Amino acid sequence: MNAPTLRSALLCLSLFAASCRATAPATAPAPETPVTPAPAADPLLQGLTRLAQSQPDNPVLLYAVASRHAERGEGPQAEQWLKKLDALNWDHALEPGDFEAWSATPEFRALAQRFASREKPVSASQPAFRLAERDLIPEGIAHDPVTDTFFVGSIHRRKVVAVSKDGTARDFIPEARDGLWSVLGLKVDATRRHLWVASHAAASGKGITADERGRTGLFQYDLRTGALLRKVTMDGRPGAHLLNDVAIHASGDVFVTDSEAGGVHVLRAGSDALAPLVPERTLIYPNGLALTEDGASLYVAHYTGLVRVDPATGALTRVQPPKGTTLAAVDGLSAHGRTLVAVQNGIGRGRIVRFHLGGDPDRVERVEVLESSNPSFETPTTGTITGSDFVYIANSHVREVGPEGKLPPVDSLSPPVLLRLAL
Known part of the structure; x- marks a missing residue:
C-alpha cells in the first residue's frame, strides 16, 4: 500500500536489473585530441535499458527508462524512450514530477499533451x-x-x-x-x-x-x-x-x-x-x-x-x-x-x-x-x-x-x- 515514488520503484528494479549489466568493452587506444567525457556509468540505467529492450511492449519499463534519462539530464534520450511509449498508443497521462527539470521543456510538453489527449476523463466518484x-x-x-x-x-x-x-x-x-x-x-x-x-x-x-x-x-x-x-x-x-x-x-x-x-x-x-x-x-x-x-x-x-x-x-x-x-x-x-x-x-x-x-x-x-x-x-x-x-x-x-x-x-x-x- 505504500505508494512508491518512481525513484523507489527504480531502486527495486535495480536489484533485478543488476544481472543485466553490460560487460565493459576492451580498453581503446587513447584519442589524439581531447573529447568530451562520457556520462558516468549508471548500472541502474544499463539494466533497465536491457530489460526494456527485451520487453519492448512493456510500457512500465519504457516509462522507467525515460524517467531515468530525464533524472540524469539527458533530455534527447528521455524523449526517444517516450516516443517508443507513444508508439504503443499509451493512454495514461504523464506525471511531470517523474521527469525532473526536463518536464519544463517544449519537447516534454508536446509529448505530455499527446498522452493526455488519449486519457479520456472518467468521472463517477x-x-x-x-x-x-x-x-x-x-x-x-x-x-x-x-x-x-x-x-x-x-x-x-x-x-x-x-x-x-x-x-x-x-x-x-x-x-x-x-x-x-x-x-x-x-x-x-x-x-x-x-x-x-x-x-x-x-x-x-x-x-x-x-x-x-x-x-x-x-x-x-x-x-x-x-x-x-x-x-x-x-x-x-x-x-x-x-x-x-x-x-x-x-x-x-x-x-x-x-x-x-x-x-x-x-x-x-x-x-x-x-x-x-x-x-x-x-x-x-x-x-x-x-x-x-x-x-x-x-x-x-x-x-x-x-x-x-x-x-x-x-x-x-x-x-x-x-x-x-x-x-x-x-x-x-x-x-x-x-x-x-x-x-x-x-x-x-x-x-x-x-x-x-x-x-x-x-x-x-x-x-x-x-x-x-x-x-x-x-x-x-x-x-x-x-x-x-x-x-x-x-x-x-x-x-x-x-x-x-x-x-x-x-x-x-x-x-x-x-x-x-x-x-
Missing part, C-alpha cells in the same frame, strides 16, 4: 468524507462492516483515525502509541474483531529517530477497545524489509507484502512468527494484495505486473493482461466478485481501474478505467470494498514528501479527501 488534518499523509484504509466504521492510517502522524457513518472522526490509535510507526496497509478481521496494521519506520514519520528508520512490523488491535494484542516485527536491518499491505484469510491466516525484500510473508493462525510464502527477490516492489472470495487465490500487485499465489503453498503464476494494456504500477488492490479493483498510481497520473477475470484465473480479459483525471487526485493510494462500493483515498500527497521525509508547508496540502465509487 462521489464524496465519501473529508478529514481535517492536512499533514495526515493518509495511506491505508479499511472498513468494519459490523459497525460501518472506516479506519484511515497516517504515514506522518503515525496513527489510525476511525470515521463513523455520520462522518465523525476520532483517533482510534493515537500518535505513536504502542511504538507504532508510519501506518501503511490496514485490514479488518470482522469475524474475530481485529484490526491488522502494517507499519514501517519511514523518514516522514513524525518523531522517527535515525535508529528506528527501516524497522517494520505487523500490529494486531482489538476492534472493540483499541488495545494492542500483538506486535510481530522483522529484523532491524535498514532497508531490508518494508511490510506494506495486508490480506486476511477466513482461516485467520494473515498475508503481508514485503516491498523492499520482494516477497510475501504469512502469519499462520496460531503462529507468532512470519514465514515466507513468496520468497524474497521474487517480485519487484510487491504492494497491494487481495484474496478471492473463496480464499483459493491471492492476487499480488508488483511494480511490473500482477501474480496469482496459492495461499497454502505459495505456488505462483503470472497473470496475463489483454493486448495493449498493463496490470502494472498498482498500489491498492481489492477483490470484488470476478474482478479486481486497483489503484494504478506507480506511473503517470493516478487512476482507478478494474481488471475483469474470466474463466482462466491467470488471465485478465478486460481492463476498465473507472476514474481518471479527477481534480482531487494527488496520488490516490488505496481503497476498500463496502458492499457494492469502493471507497478510496484520493489525495495522499505521498509524492510531495521529500526524499529525506520532509513535508511541504502544511498550508500547501489539501485536506484528505475520501471518494466513493459505485461498482
Whole structure:
C-alpha cells in the first residue's frame, strides 16, 4: 500500500536489473585530441535499458527508462524512450514530477499533451468524507462492516483515525502509541474483531529517530477497545524489509507484502512468527494484495505486473493482461466478485481501474478505467470494498514528501479527501 515514488520503484528494479549489466568493452587506444567525457556509468540505467529492450511492449519499463534519462539530464534520450511509449498508443497521462527539470521543456510538453489527449476523463466518484488534518499523509484504509466504521492510517502522524457513518472522526490509535510507526496497509478481521496494521519506520514519520528508520512490523488491535494484542516485527536491518499491505484469510491466516525484500510473508493462525510464502527477490516492489472470495487465490500487485499465489503453498503464476494494456504500477488492490479493483498510481497520473477475470484465473480479459483525471487526485493510494462500493483515498500527497521525509508547508496540502465509487 505504500505508494512508491518512481525513484523507489527504480531502486527495486535495480536489484533485478543488476544481472543485466553490460560487460565493459576492451580498453581503446587513447584519442589524439581531447573529447568530451562520457556520462558516468549508471548500472541502474544499463539494466533497465536491457530489460526494456527485451520487453519492448512493456510500457512500465519504457516509462522507467525515460524517467531515468530525464533524472540524469539527458533530455534527447528521455524523449526517444517516450516516443517508443507513444508508439504503443499509451493512454495514461504523464506525471511531470517523474521527469525532473526536463518536464519544463517544449519537447516534454508536446509529448505530455499527446498522452493526455488519449486519457479520456472518467468521472463517477462521489464524496465519501473529508478529514481535517492536512499533514495526515493518509495511506491505508479499511472498513468494519459490523459497525460501518472506516479506519484511515497516517504515514506522518503515525496513527489510525476511525470515521463513523455520520462522518465523525476520532483517533482510534493515537500518535505513536504502542511504538507504532508510519501506518501503511490496514485490514479488518470482522469475524474475530481485529484490526491488522502494517507499519514501517519511514523518514516522514513524525518523531522517527535515525535508529528506528527501516524497522517494520505487523500490529494486531482489538476492534472493540483499541488495545494492542500483538506486535510481530522483522529484523532491524535498514532497508531490508518494508511490510506494506495486508490480506486476511477466513482461516485467520494473515498475508503481508514485503516491498523492499520482494516477497510475501504469512502469519499462520496460531503462529507468532512470519514465514515466507513468496520468497524474497521474487517480485519487484510487491504492494497491494487481495484474496478471492473463496480464499483459493491471492492476487499480488508488483511494480511490473500482477501474480496469482496459492495461499497454502505459495505456488505462483503470472497473470496475463489483454493486448495493449498493463496490470502494472498498482498500489491498492481489492477483490470484488470476478474482478479486481486497483489503484494504478506507480506511473503517470493516478487512476482507478478494474481488471475483469474470466474463466482462466491467470488471465485478465478486460481492463476498465473507472476514474481518471479527477481534480482531487494527488496520488490516490488505496481503497476498500463496502458492499457494492469502493471507497478510496484520493489525495495522499505521498509524492510531495521529500526524499529525506520532509513535508511541504502544511498550508500547501489539501485536506484528505475520501471518494466513493459505485461498482
